[in-house]
Every structure is written in C-alpha cells, then in structure tokens.
Amino acid sequence: MSRPNPAKVAYASGRRSPLAALSTWVERHVQSLVSSLGKLVRQPFASALTIGVIGLGLALPACLHLVVVNASAVTAGIEKTVQLSVYLKQPMTAEQARKVRQGIDARDDVLDAQLVTPAEGLKEFEEMSGFGEALKALDDNPLPYAITIRPAPLFDSPEAIESLSDELETLPEVEIVQVDTEWVRRLDAILGALEQVVLLAAGLLGLGVVVIVGNTIRLDINGRREEIEVIKLVGGSNAFVRRPFLYSGTWYGLGGGLLAWILVSAAVGFLAGPIEKVASLYASSFRLQGLDPDGILALVAGGALLGWVGSWVTATYHLRRIEPRA
Amino acid sequence: MSRPNPAKVAYASGRRSPLAALSTWVERHVQSLVSSLGKLVRQPFASALTIGVIGLGLALPACLHLVVVNASAVTAGIEKTVQLSVYLKQPMTAEQARKVRQGIDARDDVLDAQLVTPAEGLKEFEEMSGFGEALKALDDNPLPYAITIRPAPLFDSPEAIESLSDELETLPEVEIVQVDTEWVRRLDAILGALEQVVLLAAGLLGLGVVVIVGNTIRLDINGRREEIEVIKLVGGSNAFVRRPFLYSGTWYGLGGGLLAWILVSAAVGFLAGPIEKVASLYASSFRLQGLDPDGILALVAGGALLGWVGSWVTATYHLRRIEPRA
C-alpha cells in the first residue's frame, strides 16, 4: 500500500486483450454447453425423468390440438353454413313467390335467397330420399314454392338465426320456416368448447413446463448448494453460477419438446388405423392428420424456450438467495 | 470385554417394554406426518410448484374424461341405434309387403322389422318435412311400402350392417335400402377415438405423476444428501431415513389431487355457461356434468396413492446409494 514492492507488482500481473477476452468468453460458453449436456447424459435416469415429465406436458396440448384439427376436418366435408328453408303458402303464383324472395333477399341479415320451384323441389326430394322412380308416378306436383336462405356472415349466430326465422314466419306468404343442419351446429358447438379446452390446456401446460423446469432447476440448485457456495466464496458472480443451470434448463426443454413430438407421432400412428377404418366404412376419404412441420418446430423450439425461461426465472431467483456460509 | 465393569453395565442400560416401543413407534409416525407437512408449509413456493405440476398432471385426464362423458351425454339424447329403411318395389299389395317383413324379421341379425304403409309413411313425411298442409292436397299417395329394421344387438357393427344392407338389397321385392343416422355413428366414432385418447392420456399422466413425485423426491434427496449421510453416520436405518420422504410424497400427491379437483371444477364452471347457452338454443336441456363424488374420491385418493408410490420407489432406490463419506 505504501512503498511499491517490485516482487508484488510482477505477482499481480496480467491484463488481457479484448480479443483474448472474447475468445475466452466463447470458449466458456461452448464448454458450459457441452458439459451441461454431459452432466445430463451422465445421469441418464434422472434426466429421463425430467425430460419425460416435460415431454408429457408438451405432448398433451399438442394431442388435444390435433383432436380439434381432425374433428374440424371431419365436419369440414359437410356443408357448414346454416341454411333456412322457407316454404310458402299454397296456392301461390311464380310472380308472387319471386317478390317474396326479393323481399327476403333485400334484408341485411340475409346473404342470398334462392327460389326453389315445386319442380326443382321434387327433383331434389327424389335424389335425397332415394324414392327415385316411385315419385315419377305422381300426376301432379304437390310441393309448394320454397326459398332457401343463407344468412349473412355476421348474422349466423344461433340467436340471429332464431330471430330471422321468427321474423320470416310472420310474413303472410310464409307457411313454415325450417332451420337446417342442426346437428352440424351441435357438433360445432362441441368442437368450439373443445377448442376452448385446448387453449386453456395449452396455456396451463405451457405454464406447467416452465414450472416443471423451474422446479427441477430449483431442486438441482438445492442439491448443489454447497458447490454454489464454494464458487461464490472464491469470487464467482451470479451470472457465472447461473450459466450451467440455464443450459441444463434449455436442454431439458429441448429434450421434452423432442419427446413430445415422438409421443404425438406415436399417438397418431396408434390411432390412425382404427379411425381411418371407421371413416372408410362411411366411404369417407378421411386421413388422420399429424403434426405439420410448423407444429413440430413450435413444439421443439417452444419446449427449449420454455425450458430456458423456467431455468432463468428460477436460477435468478434462487441463486441470489444462496450466500456462502463460512 | 473381559472382566465386567460395574460402571459400564449401568451405563449401557435400557431395554424397553413392548408397549413403550409401540407408543414410541406411533409417536414417531405422527411426528413425521406433522413435521413433513410443516416442512412443506415452511417452503410454500417450492411446495406449490411441485403440487402445481402434479395437480395439472391429474387435472388433464380428469378433464378429458369429462369431455367424453359430456359428449356421450349429448349424443345419448339422440336415438343411437342404427336403423335401416327398406323401400319395397311398386306396385305391391299389403299381403306381399307383410310377407317380406316376416321374412326379414325372422333373420338372426334383425332385432325387429316394422312395416310402414304408404299412408303411415306419408304422415311421417308430413311431420318430418314440415310440408304439412301441402301434402294433404295429394290425390293419390305416391309412396311405396317401407320396412324399418333395427339390427340385433350383436349385429350393429358397421360391417354387419353393411352386409345386412347388401343382402336385403338382393331381395327381389326390395327397391332400395337406406342406413340412417349416419352422422350419429360418425360422432360416436370420434368419441370412441377420443375415449382411447383419454385412456392413453390417463395412463401416461398417472405414470407422469409417479414420475413427477419421484423426480421431486429424488432431487429433494439430493438436496438433503448431507443430512442423510449424517443420519446414517449415527446409525439411522434406510427405513428411518426414508420415512419423511414417504410422507412428503404422499402430501404432494394429496395436494396435487385436491388441486386437480379445484382445477377441474373451475374448468367446468368456466365452460358451463357458454356450453349450456348453446345447448339451450337447440332447446336441449343439456347440463354440463362435473365430477361426481366417486370421481373426486378417485382423483384425491389416487393422487395420494401415486404420490406414495412415486416417493417409495425413488426413496428406496436412491437412499440405498447414499453412503456416508467421512
């Protein structure tokens, strides 16, 4: 402190150039990366447990998502827009019927309205019912004029359709109004609810992955408390201590994402057979849809990201609290 | 070792009566029970993490199960048995038609067959189509005789029905055979597949809970390695060291089960409103079904059991490997 000691000056030597510092920095990170992976590999059972849990956590929303995607695909083959059939009173001239159609067509809540003449109606009925030849025998067409209506896009909620139907029924020319494709809507409602479940599940399970990784890292930190204390004791900073945990967390997440991909693929493979067999009975060319490349990427990269986030949050929080006790 | 030392004999005193031993045993367990709970409470954040993960893991199959239960309830309201409609050729006398019905009714794969006369058919058609009055105007009933068939219980698989339909179509009196309620079957197929998913998910997640608890206990053991070594050093047996971990694991599982119950109830509460609103539009009196008491019990007790299993397996395995290093 007072007189400069020549021996001492030599002793406390060693400034480093910026380039050397950078190369050391890179070297450190690569080393952490490899050694953290090595640590996971050296504890295969323990790592498998953690990765297994994360994989399950990620696989579940992915599977649910596929359920919805495929169910939507099934119903997509079916005409989905609701349709109203308005049967006009008899007797009615073609002129009158056209006027009624125009009136309905002009409504804001109607996308288009199409007139179905009794002749057209009969033909359609023949095709639909399979009575075929039987009806050809009719002397006279007993069917009334009908108007099929597609509601405007913004007015296809069940409520809007109900009020549209009610209003149309009050028209003097209208005999009866029918709302079609009820079951498709019912199925859609179920799928809609399911989609909500998927969103909820995905949110919860994403959080779950962060929590799982966080928990693992926390317990890992606890298990290496002594080591951390020693490192801090000899001057290791929080960032230095945290680095290996961040790498572990990211590896866990990445591994979990890959596992989830495998699990989902396995589940799809497992279910594809039976489901497609059922579908084929109904002559449907339905094929069970798996994950697309975007989905795979989202799963794997998302897993790694969630792992990193989980370890970052936990390590930052917990490492601050570990102070060396000597 | 050689001459008995009177001081020493007094020193190494203390046999205990069996009753005292029992009361000590009970005391110990009660103490472990309370102290392990106390430990969880003293680390609220850490315990919450673990219980949260387990709760999610248990809530998911429970939710999926409810999806299937409710979807089944929706479709249960609809006539589920497949029905075949056989339209007979024209012209045909009532006598001939009755004979054909008898022939079909006698088949092994037919539960019953019902004759629908043209008059009945017309009435039904009126009701169904909503054409109402319009058809009353018909001079002549154009409809053929029809026979509606319910297949026998053992023959209602899609394959059996297809072959039944094929065979009936070869009869000389038959014009055409129609298989009804196709969409219900399609929905059922989806539900069936979903049920498989639920089973798969429940299995995986039950395993997942064991794994999560096991992993937590493993890391907990790691974190308390020093403590365990010290206890073994002064003569604690594996069973003694393991006891608190078993209690912790069971508490984790129990807590997770309770949390899962809360999560499921919350999800049901969250979705009940929208779903029942949709249902009410279709005048369906559908009510979203939550967990029944059996389900709740299964969830909570199952959670505790899985927690115990997870901790037992892990603790037994890992504690053996921790030997004091001195």
Added chain:
Amino acid sequence: MITFQRVFKRYPNGREALAEVSFDLASGEMAFLTGHSGAGKSTVLKLIALLERPTRGQVIVNNRNTASVGSGAIPAFRRQVGMVFQDHKLLADRPIYDNVALPLVIAGVTRRELDKRVRAALDQVGLLGKETSFPLELSAGEQQRVGIARAVISKPPVLIADEPTGNLDPDLALEVMNLFKRLNDVGVTVMVATHDVHLIDRFGVRRIHIEHGQLAGFPPDVAA
C-alpha cells in the same frame, strides 16, 4: 473391544492406505492414534465404524467381526460406536438440540427421557443454553463440542474421535480430552486420532502410531 488382525486396506482408486495393521484394544481401554498426515489414521477409524471395509484381514469391534455385519445390520452396529468427526458433521438446518438428540430419536427413546439426556450431554460439553442455536451460529470449537455431545449421548460402549481438538484452543483441547478420559473411566473404550503431541504427552495412555500404513515406533516429538 477393538481388534485389528493383519488388516490391509486398498481404496478403489488403487491407493493402499493400510499395509498390515494388527493391534488389540481391550474393553475399557483408551488409546491415541498418531501418525503423519496421510498415514492412515482416519482409515483405521473408518474401518471401526464400518464406513469402509478391509480389503484383507479382520476387524473385530465389540465382539463382532465386521465382516459378518451385513449392510442391513450396519445401522444397529453403528449405534454401538460413538463417533466424533474432524468436520463435525452436524445438520446445518437443525438446532443444536435436534443435532444432539438425533441418535436417541433414531433409537426411539421417549420424549421425556430424550429431553433429560440432551440437556445432560450439552451440560457436559459446556453448551447448555445454546440448544436453539444453529450450528453455523457457533464458532468452530463450539461445533466440535456439539459433535462430542452427540457422540456420547447414546452411551455407546465404543467411542472413536478423529482429531477432535484440531480446531480448539489449548485450554479447550485439554478440557475435551479430559472429557474423553472421564468417559473412559466409566468403562467406555476410547480411541482418539490426533496430531497434538503436547496432549499426548500429558495423558499417560497407550499410543498406537502408524507410519505409511504400518504400525511403527514413536518418532521423536517435534514440539518446541
């Protein structure tokens, strides 16, 4: 009470810690175990407490050949051997009271008796009043004494100590040795590994000296 018969110990890494050690310590006897650093003192004590097993030869403690003690019987065996460690081996997250009580809790002693004995043991090492402190709140010497209290509380017939006075000031070291001597006087077989030549001189007890893994004659004292 403690008999070593031609004991050879090689550690898994190939290091040979004991070459061929034989000695016999009678019941109620006391001995100092000396030797340079790395001579094998701690190894001898580890063999007695079954923390290690001999590679060859017999170790007989308390009339039992340690070779006949299976891994399931080790805990019960260890309860017969009180140990004091160089680095104390206390539970950092439990108060002194719990640390000292541990052997009795393991043995399943009732609450009432436990309380009485813990207080008596703490009194013996001069730490009554520190029951609720945690180990890290004590100085090194105080921790060492907690370790001694824990070793003697279950009244084991054999007591072994590995450099129990290394962290103590000379007064305290003397006091601790006197405590061991008192225990020995009531019949406990005591073996203490130590470097403290001055203490050894003061106590007229038997001395077992190891050099390079073998029993040897005593070296000249290095003291001032």
Added chain:
Amino acid sequence: MITFQRVFKRYPNGREALAEVSFDLASGEMAFLTGHSGAGKSTVLKLIALLERPTRGQVIVNNRNTASVGSGAIPAFRRQVGMVFQDHKLLADRPIYDNVALPLVIAGVTRRELDKRVRAALDQVGLLGKETSFPLELSAGEQQRVGIARAVISKPPVLIADEPTGNLDPDLALEVMNLFKRLNDVGVTVMVATHDVHLIDRFGVRRIHIEHGQLAGFPPDVAA
C-alpha cells in the same frame, strides 16, 4: 492493506462477536490472529472477505471500504482475497485439478495458462500427481493443502487463512506456515487465524490477539 476501525459486530441472533476492534495491517505485512475458541477470530476473517458486514465501524481492504462494495461487486472483490478455510470447502464431485483451477476459470483465464498455473500451484503444496483424485480420496491434511493451492493460484494481494494447520501434523503445519511466509515475502498481505502456540513462537511475525471480542495483550503460553 487491511484496516479495522472500531468494528462492532452483532450477529442476527443477537450474539455480539466483536465489541470494538481496531487494527491496521500494512501492505505486505503478515500477522497471526489468535484468541480462545469463540473469541471472534473467524468473524474478523469473514468481515475481510465480505462474508459478513460490520454492524458498526469500518473495514477497509485493499484500499476499499467494504461498506462501498455493493452486492453486485462482491464477486470481483473476493477475487482479490484468497481464502483458506478450516473445513477446506472443496467441491466433492470434482477432481483436485478442477478445484484448484476454479478461481482461474471464474476469472476467464485461457486453457493453456490455466494448465500451467494449476500444476505450479499443486507443486507448491506437494500434491503434483493427485490432479485426478477427488477430495474425499485425500486425507484431511492433503485436502487442506488443496485449499491452500486454490487460495493462492489467482495471486491475490491479500490472503487470509482460518486455522489452516488444525488438521495437519506438526511437520506439515510448519511446512504450510513456511509457504505462507514465502508468499508474504513476495508481497502478499497474509493474515492467519490459529491456535497453534508453538508455530506462533517459531515465526517472528506480528500477532493480533482477541479476547471476548476485543483486542488484548497476549496470554501466557499454555504449551508443555
């Protein structure tokens, strides 16, 4: 280099470890810190290494008042202070090499230089050849020397040691003290807490004696 100005230290549990301690150790000076068990020796060293902070008074180390070192700056500060601990504080699951290299790894020294310096440090404490052993495979004295090698490898200007010879046999203790003296000779400020009155007598260095948390005159030696 190390200045204590009217330092008072009360631990969170209410225990007053230091009453009012003032002393000044110049750069390149060496001192023994003595006192009975529980006197406050370790507390003084903990204050120097910023493992604890004074309740009142100033601790100035290496021209920095420790009060001005924020928690983010503590790691860098500690790298200037080499520490040897009573209980070694080694990483049990890493070989000796990694243990000794740790301060250099933290400082970000390149692989090549690191290797050279680790070998040099191990050589200095007579443990060359044990690089791949694990701490628990070494005897207590060998572990102590690993701790010393780690403390000096980053060439800190200040070195503090808490009873570094408690576990060593007299020969080795002397050797270790000589090592500290040599480091002191090349300009390192050294402070060693010890009970070993014989060593103190042998080395003619300054002695700071604490009694009941206060500086005091030296007591008569207890030695034989």
